[in-house]
Amino acid sequence: MQTELNESVLKQVFKDALLEMIEEKRSIFQDIIVEALEDIALSHAIDDGKDSGTASRQEIFNILEGH
Secondary structure, three states, X not given: OHHHHHHHHHHHHHHHHHHHHXXXXXXXXXXXXXXXXHHHHHHXXXXXXXXXXXXXXXXXXXXXXXO
């Protein structure tokens, strides 16, 4: 019984501390999440591009320049 009580108290203290840290450092966590989403999107783009044909250097620059 004592072990279960200590474990549940410890879990709650950890959750409270984590929540407080997230609230106080919100911008850091937002940056981490944005960075992770960008990495996932890049990974998907790479996977999608593996099966496509090759492009010349000029074709790429035309796309980047909006032509």
